[in-house]
Amino acid sequence: MAGLRMLTAGESHGPALTAIVDGMPAGVPLEVEQIDAQLARRQKGHGRGGRMAIEQDQAVIQSGVRGGLTLGSPITLQVYNRDWANWSTVMAAGTEAALDERRVERPRPGHADLPGAVKYGHRDMRNILERSSARETAVRVAAGTVGRALLQALGIDVVSHVLAIGDVGDVDRDQAAALRSPAAWQALAAQAEHSPVRCADPALGAAMVARIDQAKAAGDSLGGVIELAVTGVPMGLGSHVQADRRLDSRIAGAMMSIQAIKGVEVGLGFSAAVRPGSLVHDEIIYDPVYGYGHCTNRAGGMEGGISNGETLVVRIAMKPIPTLYTPLKTVHIGSREVQSASVERSDVCAVPAAAVVAEAVLAWTVAQVLLETTGGDQMAQVQARVAALRQASVDF
Numbered sequence: 001m002a003g004l005r006m007l008t009a010g011e012s013h014g015p016a017l018t019a020i021v022d023g024m025p026a027g028v029p030l031e032v033e034q035i036d037a038q039l040a041r042r043q044k045g046h047g048r049g050g051r052m053a054i055e056q057d058q059a060v061i062q063s064g065v066r067g068g069l070t071l072g073s074p075i076t077l078q079v080y081n082r083d084w085a086n087w088s089t090v091m092a093a094g095t096e097a098a099l100d101e102r103r104v105e106r107p108r109p110g111h112a113d114l115p116g117a118v119k120y121g122h123r124d125m126r127n128i129l130e131r132s133s134a135r136e137t138a139v140r141v142a143a144g145t146v147g148r149a150l151l152q153a154l155g156i157d158v159v160s161h162v163l164a165i166g167d168v169g170d171v172d173r174d175q176a177a178a179l180r181s182p183a184a185w186q187a188l189a190a191q192a193e194h195s196p197v198r199c200a201d202p203a204l205g206a207a208m209v210a211r212i213d214q215a216k217a218a219g220d221s222l223g224g225v226i227e228l229a230v231t232g233v234p235m236g237l238g239s240h241v242q243a244d245r246r247l248d249s250r251i252a253g254a255m256m257s258i259q260a261i262k263g264v265e266v267g268l269g270f271s272a273a274v275r276p277g278s279l280v281h282d283e284i285i286y287d288p289v290y291g292y293g294h295c296t297n298r299a300g301g302m303e304g305g306i307s308n309g310e311t312l313v314v315r316i317a318m319k320p321i322p323t324l325y326t327p328l329k330t331v332h333i334g335s336r337e338v339q340s341a342s343v344e345r346s347d348v349c350a351v352p353a354a355a356v357v358a359e360a361v362l363a364w365t366v367a368q369v370l371l372e373t374t375g376g377d378q379m380a381q382v383q384a385r386v387a388a389l390r391q392a393s394v395d396f
């Protein structure tokens, strides 16, 4: 069974980005405005570069949705690049392309320029950067929002907030382990929504903004840490029986698929390694209304690769943006002399945007694993199966 799958295509300065989503059941409520709202969230965040002033991302649904409901047929989504108007000669598909106008020959440390160019044999590394660019995440957010729409119809929500930008902030894993109600996560995320850096603590957010400005003035860049939560997940998504069916491994792989994400934690993550088991594992309780549960959520809602009924808690680390306005040293691929790396227009910090991307990718991944667990060609079938999973934890 193919299940839920998705491919994207498109260059950063090409005409458009496209995603094809296949395997979404019929009957999922979906309006283009839901997608556009997520695209707008992704464009925000202190520290972004000039490109975000050019783009006003909006999705075009080319197939698979009619009258506000998915049809069960492939969904084609497109996001047009406004910047294409400034790049159409350089990026033209035909022989008229101005190939030398924006040639890139000084690979940026940390970007895909050098390994991509050697691998594909391109002497102009623009042919690599156009696709390695995180511009691709615009259409991944659009597709992820389709996954999010399916989850929303099942009472499952995905939220995030920024814990740290560079060395400003704190990664308090116990705070997340103690936050057990969906409402508490919603409140945290609602506070973060007002922040220019998606930080739930206003004072900390202001310090992050100042740190980004400082990095910008120095021609430097910053990464950070993002925390994500998926609330309302029933017990039983994913499986311990096969490596590629484990929910935690699927989520970790999906998070790593996002440009510049270099670390993933589930629950206590790395801090579990330094504690005794008595301070790591969550004691089990039973409630006649909610069924089985846990006193704490240090596991981050997953045990044995299976959702255990608690909120899924995932943390990701983003490295600093590779393009530096005060560039690092590199080797010119023509002369092989040591030179300064090429400088492309760039973000200084994109952690708040990456949080929105990660929400979409997480929603997509949970929707994918959920459909593998429940099956169903129509939303009513999926809903009945999820209700049965929830009831199983009470009746068992």
Ligand SMILES: Cc1cc2nc3c(=O)[nH]c(=O)nc-3n(C[C@H](O)[C@H](O)[C@H](O)COP(=O)(O)O)c2cc1C
Pocket (backbone or CB within 6 Å): 049, 110, 111, 112, 132, 133, 134, 137, 258, 259, 260, 261, 319, 321, 322, 323, 345, 346, 347, 348, 350, 353, 354, 357
């Ligand atoms: C939302 C977002 C925006 C980004 N913006 C830039 C940017 O403006 N300049 C840049 O050099 N890298 C940027 N990156 C990071 C690069 O795309 C990424 O580091 C590069 O593709 C190499 O991949 P890797 O870091 O996963 O190894 C951004 C990443 C994300 C998620």
Ligand SMILES: C=C(O[C@@H]1CC(C(=O)O)=C[C@@H](OP(=O)(O)O)[C@H]1O)C(=O)O
Pocket (backbone or CB within 6 Å): 012, 049, 050, 051, 052, 055, 132, 133, 134, 135, 136, 137, 138, 259, 344, 345, 346, 347
């Ligand atoms: C375009 C987006 O991000 C881009 C990601 C990116 C990179 O190298 O990853 C480089 C920059 O591209 P440009 O040089 O065109 O400004 C960012 O703006 C976007 O997020 O929509």
